[in-house]
Amino acid sequence: MKKHYDIVVVGAGNAGLSAALQCxxxxxxxxxxxxxxxxxxxxxxxxxxxxxxxPSLHELCDIGSAEDPAEIRQMMMDYGVEVDWKxxxxxxxxxxxxxxxxxxxxxxxxxxxxxxxxxxxxxPGSRPKMEEYFELxxxxxxxxxxxxxxxxxxxxxxxxxxxxxxxxxxxxxxxKVWKAMGLPQKCCDIMSTYWGYLGVDMDRMxxxxxxNMFMKYVxxxxxxxxxxxxxxxxxxxxRLRELGADIWFNFxxxxxxxxxD
Ligand SMILES: Cc1cc2nc3c(=O)[nH]c(=O)nc-3n(C[C@H](O)[C@H](O)[C@H](O)COP(=O)(O)OP(=O)(O)OC[C@H]3O[C@@H](n4cnc5c(N)ncnc54)[C@H](O)[C@@H]3O)c2cc1C
Numbered sequence: 001m002k003k004h005y006d007i008v009v010v011g012a013g014n015a016g017l018s019a020a021l022q023c024x025x026x027x028x029x030x031x032x033x034x035x036x037x038x039x040x041x042x043x044x045x046x047x048x049x050x051x052x053x054x055p056s057l058h059e060l061c062d063i064g065s066a067e068d069p070a071e072i073r074q075m076m077m078d079y080g081v082e083v084d085w086k087x088x089x090x091x092x093x094x095x096x097x098x099x100x101x102x103x104x105x106x107x108x109x110x111x112x113x114x115x116x117x118x119x120x121x122x123x124p125g126s127r128p129k130m131e132e133y134f135e136l137x138x139x140x141x142x143x144x145x146x147x148x149x150x151x152x153x154x155x156x157x158x159x160x161x162x163x164x165x166x167x168x169x170x171x172x173x174x175x176k177v178w179k180a181m182g183l184p185q186k187c188c189d190i191m192s193t194y195w196g197y198l199g200v201d202m203d204r205m206x207x208x209x210x211x212n213m214f215m216k217y218v219x220x221x222x223x224x225x226x227x228x229x230x231x232x233x234x235x236x237x238x239r240l241r242e243l244g245a246d247i248w249f250n251f252x253x254x255x256x257x258x259x260x261d
Contacts, residue, residue, distance in 0.1 A: 003246070005031040010253045013041020017236040021079045024243040032245060035252035040233035057229045059088050059222035061213070070220055080242075081235045084226040091115070091218060098189045106190050110221040123186040133183060139165050140211045166208075174202040174210045 009020040012034035020032040038044070042056040063085050064070030069077065076083055093107040109118055112134050120127045143163030147154045159167055169177050178188045192202050194214055202210075225231040237247060 003029075003031075005029050005246075007031070008033065011041065012036075012039040012233070012237070012247065012249075014043050014232065014236075016041070017233060017240070018075070018079075020240055020245060021081070021236060021243075024240055024245045025079055030240070030243075030245040032240065032247045033251045033253055034247070034249050037249050038230075038233075039237050039247075039249075040229055043229035043233060045228040045230060052228065054229055057224070057232075059217075059224055061216035061220065061222055063223035064220055073223075076235075079236070079239060081232075081239045083232055083235055085223040086226045088222040088224060091222075092193050094190065094193045098186055100185070104189065108190065108193075110218060112219055115218050119187055119190065122190065123184050126184050126187050129181065129183050130187060133181060133187075136165050136169070136177075136181070137211050137215050139163055140169065140208060141215050144208060144212065169207045172207055174205050174207050177207045178202075 006028040007020075007023045007030050009016045009023070009030065009032045012020075012032055016032060016034070017039060020030050024030045044056070045052050045054045047053070060072065062070045062072040064073050065087075066073075073085065091108040091110055093105075095105045098104050106122055107118075108115060116127060116130045116134065119130050140163075143159065143166030146158065146163065172180075175188075178191075188202075191214070194210070194217070195201055195205065197213060198205055198209060240247060
């Protein structure tokens, strides 16, 4: 290597691209290496015949609207990366069966109030329990935000006083919390839809993880890039090059050598 780099990033998936951009924007000399011949990692697409398949990203949370950007949209703006984000119209549609075997064909909207209203439509009488449930979700989100902001120094007296239900539910699975709250079974069946995103069923998934993901989607909607996942990775690659970073494709890291410095 003739050139000196401050930082070498291995892997041009979205994480590596983001790490490289963070360093390049901060003025570091960056080399990004990728074993594949294109960027994106899991966030990629491929064509078979007249169809283009997206194997992973089908919706992203934390984007937010242009007027009220959430973390990822803001991060891209800070990097100087432009992506044409399109809002996804619904939270989800599920065609399946309820636990009692009756058919289920449900479309749930974004927005906490809209979600509760639609649940009342599908499961009449569920409103009071769902409202109570969203209070718990909001408290859990606020409590975890407090813990994150405290950088490992959360004050237990603040947690007990302000977020007691976070402490009550923190050690339990989603199913246990739903059961303890007495949520109607049909509501639980509908809200179980998102288990696939985290890959763990409701009996084993920690309530806090579920709450975090569920609220990010329901309260702030979801977005996709207008031109497939590669719109994100290509825009990041372009910006990295503008900032003077080098990117080597078809180049696999096989070993890390340290000289003690
Ligand atoms: C089926 C599926 C569905 C998903 N759906 C969504 C969704 O809807 N919304 C969402 O937000 N997220 C979704 N995700 C998650 C999201 O796709 C991933 O979290 C994200 O793309 C991971 O990015 P990454 O950079 O961490 O890892 P990766 O994408 O795995 O990137 C790692 C990169 O490193 C390269 N690499 C590895 N080793 C070396 C080496 N030795 N030398 C050089 N290069 C190397 C690889 O080739 C790869 O390009 C989904 C994931 C899957 C699998």
